Amino acid sequence: MSCIVLPLAGCQKEAPKTEDIRPVRAIVLQSSDVDVDSEFSGEVRARVESKLGFRVGGKIVARSVDVGAVVKKGQVLMQLDPQDLKLSQAQALAALRAAETARDFARAELKRYQDLKGQNFVSQTVLDSKDSAYKAAQANVEAAQAAYRGQSNQAGYASLVADIDGVVTAVNAEVGQVVAAGTPVVQVAKSGDKEIVIGVPEDQVDRMKSISDVRVRLWANPQLSVPGKVREVSPAADPATRTYTVKVTVPETLPAKLGMTAVVQFVSKTPQPLIKVPMTALFYEKSATSVWVVENGAVKLTPVTSGGVAGNDLILASGVKPGQTVVTAGVNVLKPGQKVKILGDEVASAKPPAQSTIAAPAVGAAK
Incomplete structure (x- = not known):
């Protein structure tokens, strides 16, 4: 039997070796002198919001509005027993x-x-x-x-009337309730000017004051970006959140409804153009930081020098230049000279920070 097996084994042909091509994700590096210093999620509010109450005490006998009702100046909202x-x-x-x-x-x-x-x-x-x-x-x-x-x-004063044109945002009393003079029973937001209210950590308040380029985006329409202006910075931190309330006015062209979520970006220009890459593009080996650069379908390991952190990205001070393709996903399974296939029909370009799409709220929330 052994005499028969050996000749058969010698007749078998080895399977042809296939080239190992790794699928990866990559971006094309771009430089920009626009840097998003910080961004904070906030809430759309009316610039003027009044809490209305009767100037005399008594029993409420009529309520003429509900939450969401549009009211005009002089319109009767509630009435007391006269x-x-x-x-x-x-x-x-x-x-x-x-x-x-x-x-x-x-x-x-x-x-x-x-x-x-x-x-x-x-x-x-x-x-x-x-x-x-x-x-x-x-x-x-x-x-x-x-x-x-x-x-x-x-x-x-037995009749509570609206002193501004606006919309009712809260009703705090009902018919049959006895209220004291001055107790807020209806809240009315004035039509017109709106603002975004955000909470800024104490270590960034002073830096925010020096930035004039402020941009606002709505979660409901992240493609639309409008300029904003810091109108008010609270002099004291909120006792619950320990953040400073900042109010940013926005133009009337922003199609925002009260209560919507918005993201406020504080943007400044750097002295020289910056190259940023996601943290996932970094490869650490022997206390050295490198990135995989794609050239002619293969990768090579290129040492880089960090120039700081900007949000979820790393600023690269040296080692790479604009136009190079850098791997952003799958860096730990590559080796020098490895053939790679970039996922997607086209290589995704690294957009400038100020044009990035809002995906999630940043640190800091409006009160």
């Missing part, structure tokens, strides 16, 4: 009428005593007392008039 206020107004009116009657009697008395003094029937002292009584009665009338006007205003 009965007690009308009674107080009637009481003030009665007091005014009594004061006017007393004033008219004092005036007539003064006129009679002036005639008697002209005939020397009364002394000057008596005339002066009548004059003082008239002036006191006149002062009582003026006080009663002021009290009546005040009570009339109080009666008018």
Whole structure:
């Protein structure tokens, strides 16, 4: 049997070796002098948002709006039971009428005593007392008039009206509830100007103030980028988040609805163009940092020098140049001279940071 097997084994042909081609992802390096220093997620809010409350206390008997209702200036939002206020107004009116009657009697008395003094029937002292009584009665009338006007205003405060054109964003009281004067019952956001509210960590607040190029994108439409302007920086950190509230105004061209999520980018120009690569492109070996550069379908290991970190990317100070193709995924399975196949029909280009698509919220959240 062994004599037969050996000749057969010698007749077998070896299978042809296939070239090992590794699939990888890569980008074409580009340089840019625009750097996204930081980006923060925030919330779209109205620049003016009023918490409205009755100027008098009482029981709510009517509510005319719901959350989301568009209101006009002067429109009635809620009403209190006006009965007690009308009674107080009637009481003030009665007091005014009594004061006017007393004033008219004092005036007539003064006129009679002036005639008697002209005939020397009364002394000057008596005339002066009548004059003082008239002036006191006149002062009582003026006080009663002021009290009546005040009570009339109080009666008018039974109706809560909108003082701006806007939209109702919150309703904090219902019919039948008794509220005190000044208690917020309706919240109205003014139509027009909007802003993005973000929270900035304490170690970046001062740097944000010096950056004038601010860009805003909506999660609902990340392709649209509009310029923004820092309007207000809180002087104190929020006690819960320990971040500083920053308000960024945006133009009316931004199709943003209240409550939408937006990303605010603070962009500045660097002294010289920068080359950035994702962290996944780095290959570490013997305390050296390198990248795999694709040339003629094969890779070679190229040492690079780091120039700092920008978000999730690494700034390369030396070792590579714009136009080179660098592997970004699969770096740990490659070896020098390895043949590679770049996944995708075309090599993805590294976009400048300011044009990158928003994919996830960055550090810092609006309160």
